[in-house]
Amino acid sequence: MDGKIIIRGSQFYFLTVNYILGTTLFVLIQSVVQSGGRDAWLIPLWGGLCGVVFAFLWIWLYRLHPGKDLVQISLAVLGRPLGTVAAVLYFFHFVMIAGFVLRNLSDFLTGTIMPQTPGPVFHIMFLIVAAYAALQGVETIARLSQLLTPLLVFPFWFVILLATVNWDWVRFIPAFQPETLAGIFRYHSILGYPFLETIALFMFFPFVGHNLGRMMTGGIATAAVSISLTVFAIIGSLGVERTAHLNFPIFSLVEEVALNEVIINIHSVISIILLVLIFIKLQVLIFAAFETLRQTVKPKLRWPLLLGILLLMAGAAPSVVENSIQNGEWTRKYVFPYNAFFGLAIPILLLAVTWIKTAAGKRRRKGR
């Protein structure tokens, strides 16, 4: 893993889109509609705009240290002891995100179609499959995401299109009222989840070519527009009043889709698509966590480290939140500051120290 360019730009673009979409399509929608009401579809758009700005920060940092990923930059800039601390912090951050992803997944599946299955069963099985793919390396992850994207996009939007038979423009009137617009900008947790979690993709930067900036910002923008369109479709097909009361609006939306009163259970298609998106996000996180520790500690064998990470992630998933109510409180209060620490504070620190070091170096050279 010495930064050879082995991912094409387009593969990284799809990876970014699928990573951000990850769990948002069934976790985020309910709270977004509750805050934003009829104009809730604007929330992912402004969140995505900020997400692009955050990405500029990371790409700038990367350009100052070309060929190095987050961990290597920390070690180079902060030195061995502090850099290791930063790397370990990032490791725990990636494990936490993975815990959230797995927990959201098992809550969704046990809440809708498989109520008797214990949560850890889902966690462990998803981890085994995702880890197997992540173990094959960056190229596999990127190529897999690229191959799966058309299989995800077309069925998903096809089913949403089928559900629009219940569309009613009245559900959007009156639009752009000042109270709802205020609520939209108050919803700052959109910045933390999902747009600051993209820091995990920093571990892939050394493998992408020169169009990294364009691909990443394009991916973030595409994901933001996709989420916004999904929210828009849900408001138009379900209405704000119902969405605010439903736990999984997108599941309820497709559950009510009936083709000619004969095919009534098409919601299984949506569930499969959402699961595949989660695999992709999980692969990225497993790879990121794995690489973080591998580059810090440099063990000789790979599989024991992977096994340890899987154990930790499987243990983190049931532990990360107590229930969906506490999850909601955590999201409202802490998601943005918590993710900002890892996604903004530390990279800004690294940037600042880089400048100071470069400036000091220049002064030293001038002084000679």
Added chain:
Amino acid sequence: MIPRTPRTRRPRACLALALAAVLLAGCWDKTELNELAIVTMIGLDEDPETGQITAYYQIVNPLTSVTTSGSAGGDQAPVYTYTVSGKSFGEIRKIIYKMLPRKLFIAYYRAVVVSERMARHGMQDIVNIIQIQPTGRASVPVLIAGDPMDKIMNTLTPLEMYPGESVSLRLNLLRQQSLLVGKRIAVRDVAERMERSECVVLPILETVGQAPSPNFSTITGTVNAYDSNLRITGGAVIRDYKMVARLNDDQLIAYFLLLGNKGWFTKQFMVEGRPITMNAKLGKFSRKLGEKPRIMLHLDLAFHYAIEYMPKSQAELERMEREVANKVRDELREFCLKAKQLGVTLPKIQNPEDVRIDVNAHLEHVSSLTRPF
């Protein structure tokens, strides 16, 4: 881990396949088809004095099957109705398996019937209990029972074996061919309209002939479809989760026209002293909201059943079109004036009495006769 040599290929492949079997997490949640009690219709009743809730589950009898040679099950009823009473929906769920030998599966139900006294008392619990279940599809139509619940839920229907299916098919036909049933009659529409402080009009279900029904073989052996059957009549106006009024056929047609529903309706008009049966459908529908609301309707007329008389000249036809349009406008106006009293609301219009209605009619469809005999 395991060396990658051609010799270890088969054991490695077997190991990979065995590990993949780990992905089959169906152990806990698997249910075989013959373990399910498939519900086709649900009935709900609440005694307002005691608060006792009674749920009726009409469950498919798997031993009767429809074959091309006719009903094969002989004397077996196509559905069984299980009646469960309890103080709450939770208690009903708790005790239903004292009688029911299979797991209740409501995802394929075709209709929810609510007793009138429960509808007048409040339907909020029904919406909640259906939406809270992951398999409770909120797209199922709701009907109000015009007769006692135990009679309705124990009545079989001829021609269409499952009463729930029969009711559901009739709702579609009434909506498209008679404009007596609206588009928005599902649980989700009730929830949405109530949350928006609007009204929703649900169809009313009654029994005809013998109720509860006699044996299935008696029903299939008789010619008269009215010996024992269900009938959809009238409309129930629901406001604030409570039933407040009933609408008759003419009022229903007026209401759905004002909503802009596109279905055929039939009316006999007196045109120049002569009766003529016209089929009509909304061709164009537009509204202007705001201070002075206006509703503009353009009706497409058809001579599908006009056997009494047909106009012979263009002038006659235009006079007829104008008279029909005026009659429809007057009826709609009358309905609007009574709207508040009936509890009916029009979407996004504050006062239905203030609405100005414009109707024009145009002959669009002729029939096979140019002139009646």
Added chain:
Amino acid sequence: MLAFHLWFILLAGTVFVYLLVRKLRRDAWLFFFLSLLSYGLWYGISQDQPFTITKMIDQGIRGVLSVFSPG
């Protein structure tokens, strides 16, 4: 309780001992560190009382803030 300890120690212990025997000390201690953390989390899960991480972070942040805020 017993079942949990059984599978956990079998799994983690075997790998740990294997790494020590192969004289890969770095790997062994890295794995030990990860297993220790996992043990803490999995112990809570086995007792049906998972140790909630976000609650701990919440308490930590409130604790830190209370040190800095007056009164």
